[in-house]
Amino acid sequence: MKWVARDYAGWGRALRARGEVARPETRAEILAEGPAPAFGMRRSYGDAALNSGGRALDMSRLDAFLEFDAGTGVLHVEAGARIGEIAAAFAPRGWMPAVMPGTGFATVGGCIGQDIHGKNHHHAGTFCAHLTEITLLQAGGVVTATPGTTLFRATAGGLGQTGTILSARLRLKPCAGDVMIVTERRAPDWASHLAMLDASQASYTVGWIDATATGAALGRGIVEEGENGRGLARGGTGRLTVPLEAPQFALAKPVVRAFNEAYFRRVPARGRTVVRPMEVFFFPLDKILDWNRLYGRRGFHQFQCVVPLGAAGALKGMLEEIAGAGLASPLAVLKRMGPGRAGYLSFPMEGYTLAIDFPNRDAARALIKRLEARTAEAGGRLYFAKDSLAEGAQIRAMYPELADWQAEVARADPEGRLTTDLVRRLHLRTA
Amino acid sequence: MMTPTWIVLGAGSGMARPLLRRFAAQGAQLYLLGRRPEALEEIAEDCRLRGARAVTCLAFDARETAPYAALVERLAAEEGELNAISFTGSMPEQAAIDADPDLIAGVIADNFTGPAIFLQRLVPVLEARGRGTVVAISSVAGDRGRLGNYVYGAAKSAFSTWASGLRNRAARKGVHVMTVKPGPVDTPMTYGMKLPFMTSPEAVAQAIETGIARRRNVIYVAPIWRVIMTVIAHIPEAVFKKMSF
Numbered sequence: 301m302k303w304v305a306r307d308y309a310g311w312g313r314a315l316r317a318r319g320e321v322a323r324p325e326t327r328a329e330i331l332a333e334g335p336a337p338a339f340g341m342r343r344s345y346g347d348a349a350l351n352s353g354g355r356a357l358d359m360s361r362l363d364a365f366l367e368f369d370a371g372t373g374v375l376h377v378e379a380g381a382r383i384g385e386i387a388a389a390f391a392p393r394g395w396m397p398a399v400m401p402g403t404g405f406a407t408v409g410g411c412i413g414q415d416i417h418g419k420n421h422h423h424a425g426t427f428c429a430h431l432t433e434i435t436l437l438q439a440g441g442v443v444t445a446t447p448g449t450t451l452f453r454a455t456a457g458g459l460g461q462t463g464t465i466l467s468a469r470l471r472l473k474p475c476a477g478d479v480m481i482v483t484e485r486r487a488p489d490w491a492s493h494l495a496m497l498d499a500s501q502a503s504y505t506v507g508w509i510d511a512t513a514t515g516a517a518l519g520r521g522i523v524e525e526g527e528n529g530r531g532l533a534r535g536g537t538g539r540l541t542v543p544l545e546a547p548q549f550a551l552a553k554p555v556v557r558a559f560n561e562a563y564f565r566r567v568p569a570r571g572r573t574v575v576r577p578m579e580v581f582f583f584p585l586d587k588i589l590d591w592n593r594l595y596g597r598r599g600f601h602q603f604q605c606v607v608p609l610g611a612a613g614a615l616k617g618m619l620e621e622i623a624g625a626g627l628a629s630p631l632a633v634l635k636r637m638g639p640g641r642a643g644y645l646s647f648p649m650e651g652y653t654l655a656i657d658f659p660n661r662d663a664a665r666a667l668i669k670r671l672e673a674r675t676a677e678a679g680g681r682l683y684f685a686k687d688s689l690a691e692g693a694q695i696r697a698m699y700p701e702l703a704d705w706q707a708e709v710a711r712a713d714p715e716g717r718l719t720t721d722l723v724r725r726l727h728l729r730t731a
Numbered sequence: 732m733m734t735p736t737w738i739v740l741g742a743g744s745g746m747a748r749p750l751l752r753r754f755a756a757q758g759a760q761l762y763l764l765g766r767r768p769e770a771l772e773e774i775a776e777d778c779r780l781r782g783a784r785a786v787t788c789l790a791f792d793a794r795e796t797a798p799y800a801a802l803v804e805r806l807a808a809e810e811g812e813l814n815a816i817s818f819t820g821s822m823p824e825q826a827a828i829d830a831d832p833d834l835i836a837g838v839i840a841d842n843f844t845g846p847a848i849f850l851q852r853l854v855p856v857l858e859a860r861g862r863g864t865v866v867a868i869s870s871v872a873g874d875r876g877r878l879g880n881y882v883y884g885a886a887k888s889a890f891s892t893w894a895s896g897l898r899n900r901a902a903r904k905g906v907h908v909m910t911v912k913p914g915p916v917d918t919p920m921t922y923g924m925k926l927p928f929m930t931s932p933e934a935v936a937q938a939i940e941t942g943i944a945r946r947r948n949v950i951y952v953a954p955i956w957r958v959i960m961t962v963i964a965h966i967p968e969a970v971f972k973k974m975s976f
Contacts, residue, residue, distance in 0.1 A: 304923030365780040
């Protein structure tokens with residue numbers, strides 16, 4: 301395995317690392333050298349995938365489908381396999397990943413390390429709730445983690461600290477086909493937006509929120525509900541690439557306001573139901589390759605929190621502060637989460653989650669700091685997949701099972717070979 | 732209608748992987764040929780799970796041509812449209828060849844004579860059926876002998892020239908031959924190197940698929956390489972011999 305000194309970054313490009321990176325083509329190459337921190341497509345926004353000054357494995361070429369049982373729907377795949385590829389290959393045959401994140405480029409290893417959720421979290425729980433086995437490489441050799449064990453709970457959402465994830469078995473769920481029947485309705489304000497999310501009976505529900513709207517329109521947005529179906533809605537899968545660093549004005553305030561206004565008006569006042577290709581519904585931004593370059597060289601941050609159902613008022617307060625600051629980008633999402641979580645460090649809790657991008661500027665960083673404090677006050681939680689600015693003590697207190705995780709990680713990786721920039725920055729293993 | 736069959740030489744190559752998956756997704760039948768067929772089994776299963784109608788792994792060594800006749804006979808038993816693509820090749824450091832010139836024979840076999848002898852035996856089967864496509868993966872290195880890799884370049888040059896002649900011949904019987912010159916590709920061989928206008932195995936697969944559909948004759952995966960190599964090919968020898976790149 302060839303180790304090459306490289307500069308690399310998280311998806312937000314605000315946090316960067318320099319270190320040796322190898323890109324194995326076979327699992328045997330990793331077995332020969334032992335465990336190291338691993339990353340996939342680096343879709344985590346902050347530093348979860350980074351290991352400054354140390355070694356890291358780029359798992360993107362370890363993306364084979366290994367075995368499929370058509371009786372049970374269990375698919376064994378290598379850790380670098382992308383969720384979108386699994387969906388594209390299996391949906392026409394009536395199977396799909398039970399939980400899919402907002403980008404099809406996320407790898408299975410990354411989905412495990414962050415125990416990601418999707419638009420069906422309120423029904424289906426998190427990604428790791430649908431695994432039957434995870435294969436890990438630890439210093440002592442290959443081990444398998446199965447549901448119900450402490451190793452599994454420490455691995456699900458465990459930021460890769462229990463071993464290099466080599467492969468996993470996913471229980472796919474039966475589906476009608478590879479299209480989605482999508483109903484879109486306008487939510488004119490915060491109260492109606494929450495009420496629509498609360499009342500939704502759909503399999504997949506998510507709210508796009510206009511984080512620039514203020515006053516009576518605060519919290520307005522579009523609620524999207526989706527059901528899987530079959531039929532003819534193919535085509536339109538062409539891809540654009542953001543070829544260069546965008547200039548500062550690309551996401552300036554008037555541009556974002558105009559975009560959001562148009563995006564809101566795009567859905568007629570009475571709502572509409574349309575048929576969309578599966579990937580367009582689940583992975584709306586994947587059509588624009590390297591969209592993170594829209595934020596220019598300095599990169600951006602994503603703030604994502606979840607607060608308990610009873611703290612919806614606190615979340616509204618946060619949105620007021622965001623809208624008043626006028627720093628938000630068009631990419632903002634509001635969703636009601638269920639209680640499902642599979643690991644000690646899984647992000648979800650029953651409540652409302654809000655995710656918003658901000659350009660990497662002084663004012664935005666200060667705003668995010670205040671939002672983090674308000675999240676803590678509300679009894680909420682920040683997401684390791686998105687975080688790049690949190691205070692260690694503050695974020696650690698949001699994860700009540702941290703001690704259980706630390707105990708298992710200490711057994712799994714006693715020498716600390718798998719430590720990453722995120723784990724060091726937040727003192728997750730040591731505090 | 733039965734989906735086509737693809738015979739893939741050097742199927743374990745990193746450059747082949749995305750193309751194999753595209754063929755698989757179209758429901759093609761695949762014959763994966765390589766030196767160690769047992770090492771291709773995992774790739775074969777990946778292709779089956781992505782939709783390939785059937786996948787078979789067979790032994791093929793570019794330096795061992797004796798079994799080719801029997802191999803072609805076996806493949807000819809397959810009905811319907813037959814197609815073949817060759818990814819075989821090797822590129823030792825020029826310094827290693829300088830130290831041991833006997834390495835040249837292997838480089839010529841891997842990049843030229845091995846796949847050419849096999850395909851020379853196979854093409855009459857395609858011609859008899861009046862259809863099919865042969866794709867020869869060559870290299871921009873074959874467009875002019877350069878200081879850094881002229882033995883590899885010579886072998887690829889021969890392969891390109893051979894493919895050009897084969898195209899001329901086979902076109903008369905309805906069989907299309909396409910030459911592919913990828914330029915630097917981001918594979919394990921080039922990982923970590925800083926090379927100009929590097930392309931990806933995914934881009935190579937896309938270019939080949941489009942090229943086959945449009946029945947292109949010679950494709951450069953990154954079109955800039957057609958320009959670059961045209962310029963390089965026209966530099967007078969008196970000047971070129973003083974250049975090093």
